[in-house]
Structure formats: structure tokens, C-alpha cells
Amino acid sequence: MIVRLILALAAAKLAMYLSRLTGRGRGSSLPGMLALRIYPGLLKHYRGQPRRGVIMTTGTNGKTTTSNMLADILEHAGLRVVSNREGANLITGVAAAFIKSGTLTARLNCDYAVLEVDEASFPVVTRWIKPDRVIVTNFFRDQLDRYGELDTTICKVQDALKKLPGGTVLVLNADDPLVARLARETGKSALFYGVRPDAVLAGAAAYSREAKFCPFCGDTLVYSVYLYSQLGDFRCPQCGFARPLPDMEAINVNIDTTGTRAIVRGNGSNKGIWPVSLPVQGIYNIYNGLGAFTTALSLGVAPEKALDSLAKYTPATGRMELFYYDQKPVTLTLVKNPTGFNQALTGLLSQRVRQDVMIAINDNDADGRDISWLWDVDFEVLVKHLEQFNRFICSGQRAEEMALRLKYAGVPPALMTVEKDYRRAVDMALHEEGAAVGMLVTYTALWPVEKILGQRAERVSSHADRVPSVS
């Protein structure tokens, strides 16, 4: 067995080295795949090694950001952390993160493992590695051709959580009924985080709302406020299932082009009131920050230390990453499902300047081969503010269908260009007349577009070692 282990680790480490040397890959997934081929039981050797514990983040959107924010906070507090920061969140990516930090005999020297784990992989990964804390961000429909139905995904995560040891603590999004239900369904103790349901934050994109019915009794859920999609202040009139009072709640959320500010109120065991500032936009980033903050405090990190780290957070590639082309701001955003896309559109609208938009849609396996979800994205909101847009450039393998979707949303065809070649599409967007550029791309378009953009424009901040490969 030990021979196999060393063979697997040596092969993976060599593959990591080679992929970095040739600059072709990022070494975040393939070496793990190789090692698991040679030795499928590899992960059990890492079990119990992180001295203080393992924290996993799962859910549909925000896994990379939440997990990376938490890893930042713990490192900032002087702890040693192993993390799959690259966003490679299948079992192969988790293995690669351990292999990379460990020795050739699978020894780790770290306080925590902070791991982002894909929802479908969560049951597989937790068979080998038992987390002490599990953060669940949200559940939205995502790549139905790969995951099947949303219900199936939630059930798989729920069953895996039930099988974890009794001491496991869940850190749950209080505002998502599909997540909040997990406390009751699994019987595990839970900490909740949420955003105070303030009418000024209420979202309009209701079409991708997933949870219209109570998961316990099937009655229609009643909302006092929707924040976005199914997130909000929900209540079941029939059985009483309702948004739990969050242990950590953001109030007075204020979002502008420079970032997001809020007040966080600790209601549970960590009482207090703290101002939080994140250098990233969007209400979903408040959730990501809250998830990381709640977890960090539960691990004994001082709130001030955690807030200081959050204020310095650098987004991973494609998570509203900011570039400048001459004086013109260019944001690059990864889009993968209707809710994430709706949030990205809200981000564009909040810029309040006339802009050019490039959208690149691919339908490779990693993007999801079915692009029907584009018809569930609320592009109609753009048409209500058409004066804010100069030109829409549709690119990628499904450029034509993206243009078709925009046409049926009400965008005049004269404002659209179909350019399947990324390079020409990026250049066209940069050279148009708008005062800003928004680039929205699916997963396999992210790397080529990011590379082209990196050659043309100046990156505001960079973490060359933090490039995700699978999200």
C-alpha cells in the first residue's frame, strides 16, 4: 500500500511540476486525477491530519469566494491552512490541494484544511474526510444536464450531512429555505447567517425562484421580502417553518462600484456589532463574507482580525475581477446559472455608466451542455435601462443563441454583434464607445478571455497562484 501511495504522490507532484513548467495547466485538478487513478484510497491518509480541523463549503453559488475568504481570515490570524483555492472542487481538486501541501509520504503540516466542495462531490469527499464545520451557501438550479434535478442535489448533500459525526457544526444561510431546512432535516447543530430583510434590497428577478413551497409540508411559502431568487424572509403559514433568526446578521447593506459595506450584528454566542467592508460588489458577496465571518468566529478568531482580512480580500479570477483598459474599467465575471447571471446583470446596472457588454457562452461539459438556462435569466432588466448600454457583443460557441435570447428580451438587433472569436470579441468590446466594459463568460471561456484581457488591460490586483480550474 505504501508503495502505491508514494507512487501516486510522486506521479502527482511530477505532473504539478510539469504543468507549471510548461505553463499549460494550473496543476489544480489533473494531478489529483492521476493520483486517485493510481491509488483510489489516497484521501484517507490525510484524515485527521489538520491539527484544528477541516472546514468545507458547499452549495451552488459563492463556494470559491466564501472558502477563500475563510482561508484568508485564518491565515491572517497566523494559522497554517491547506486550501483548494484554485476552485478545483471535485474530489480530484481536493486531493490535489492535499498532495501539493503534503510530503511524499502524505504528511501535512497545517492547522486547518479549508475546502470548497462541489455539491455532487460532497457525498464522495465526506466519505474520506470528515469536516468539523460545513458552510452551505445556497441552492439554485445549475447544470441540470449534469446534476439532474435540484431536489436530487439537495437530498444528496442532506444525506451526506446526516452521516457526519454528531459534533459537526453546520453554518447555514438563514435566508435560503432550501439551506435553512438542513438544520432540522439533519439534526445537526447549526449557526445561521443572513441579511436583514430590508425592502430597499429587494430583488426583482423572480423567475429563477426555486423554493415556492415549504420543504416540510408543501404549502406555499409566504415572503415579507425577497432579496434575490428564493432568498428572503420566508415563512410557511401551514407548519411554521420560517427563516431562523441569524446568529450573524448583516444590516444597513450599502453597495456601490468600490465595494460593499454593512453592519454585522452578532445575536448568538458572539454578541456584538461590527462594521464590515468588502472590496467586492454585490449582495451575494455579503453572504459570502458573512459565511466566512460566522465560521471564523466560531473557530475562535477575533472579530477585528477577521474584519481586517475581509477588507483586504482579493477576488479570484472571474469573480467580478477588475481590469483597466486605459482609463476604462473592465469587469470579468463568471456566469454559470440563472441566479448568478441575474446577480451579474444587477452588477452591470449598478455601475450607472454607459457600457459595452461582452457575453461569451460555451456549452462544453464544464459549462453544462444544456444552455436552456439562458432563457431563465432575466435579461429583460437590461431592456428597462437600455440607455446604459452601448453594444452587446455575443461570443463563444453559442454566440448566436445568446443574441437570440437578447433579441427576445427586447434588445434591438442593431445593438448586437455576433463574434464567435474571443480575441476579436474582446478587442471589439474594449474599443467601443462605452465608459465601462462588462464581460460575462461561462466557465471554459473564462481562461481564454482572462488571458486575452490580461494582455490588453491592466489588472487591478492579481493572485497568480489563485486561479480556479473548476468551479
Added chain:
Amino acid sequence: MLTVCHLYPDLLNLYGDRGNVLAFVRRCAWRGIPVQVKEVNLGEPLNFADYDFLFIGGGSDREQALMAADLKTRVGALREAVDNGLVVLAICGGYQLLGRYYRTPEGREISGLGMLDFYTEAGDNRLIGNVVLEAELAGKKTKLVGFENHGGKTYLNGLRPLGRVLYGQGNNGRDGLEGARYKNVFCSYLHGPLLPKNPMLTDHLISLALERKGKDFTLAKLDDSIENMANEAMVKRLLG
């Protein structure tokens, strides 16, 4: 005035289903044909005679069971409307429901509405992927594109299919047929969604709805360059 019924949008809204309603409405509106949409949800009153076009989408198993129970109480009225030429588009789960039964992997038969003479059996594998069909609409051959994702395999009992599969799996992956037609009812597994990507089918449905109303149904031509480009790009990619 054409009136569209989007049946149970709260329950059945998988895979961009609303794109089908959007396409029907837009293509009417672009021609100045007055059109309105009524969303009818579970338990709400529904008189099929009030409508010119009925859209039934797909949902997950739990949602489809709720829908089936509700529709069964209205099956007589629906059959009468269909016999009177009501134009219906039923996709995926909505399609399966119109047939005689669905046999589960355990061999249990769940009865459908029995409006159309076909049956569906659960298969071992899901049929997932891009599809191209050749369909005949108003005497003209045309290529329809979409995406299929279904576990059930449907067998037609001699019923007319929507089209012949040129790429993909279709009803059951065996007989090369996709979808079903009966009077003005059109059924298909293609979501993706079907209508915006196949404007000739959308226009055919609009024509049938107008014809049924006794209106002059020569539809004005629209600039379909983007629609055709999207359709042709997929046909070319899949068939070479």
C-alpha cells in the same frame, strides 16, 4: 386577440420553459397581433374554452405529480377543447402526462390523462443531448433544434410523431421518432427551449390559433436573421 394559457408556471418551469411562451407572444406582438398571457397555477379556475394556445412545460417528479392530480380533475374539459382544435404545446413532463401511462423503474403504472395514444416507460439511462429533427409543418419540411434530457422512453402506437431524428435520441432512442402530434396538439421532449430557436414552428402554432378563430392567418414575414443563424449554426454543427 389571442389568449395564451401558461399552465402551472409555478410548478413547471424547468429548462427555460418560459422561453416558449415568450417566443409565441413576441412573434405575435411583432406582427401587431394582440396577445395576452394568463398564468394559471394549481387550484386556480381554468376554462379551456377561453384560450387559443395552451403551453404545458416540464417539471421535476414531485411537481409533475401535483400537476397530474390537478389536471385529472379537468381532463374532460381539456379533451373537449382539444377536439375543438385548441392549439397545445406540451414539453417533456407535460408531454408524458398526455399519454396513457408512465411505467416506473419498479414496474408500477402511473396513469396519464389518456388524451393521446402513447405510453412511456422508465429507461435505465437518461437520454441527454442536442437534437435535430426533420419535421413537416404546413406541408413544408423544416429542421427543428433543441436539447433533450429525459429518463422516460415514449412509444407512439402509430400516432404521428413531431418529426424524425436526424441527430440525438428522440422519444426512445430506438425508432428514430421524436415527439407526437394529434389534431393541434404538439408534444416534444425538446426543451432548450423549442419555440424561439424554431420560429417556423412558432409561426405554425400562431397560424393554427388564428385559423381556429376564423381570422385571416397569412402571417407577415419577420426579419428572422438571428433566429435562422442560431438554428443553422446548430444544424451545421451537429450534422456537419
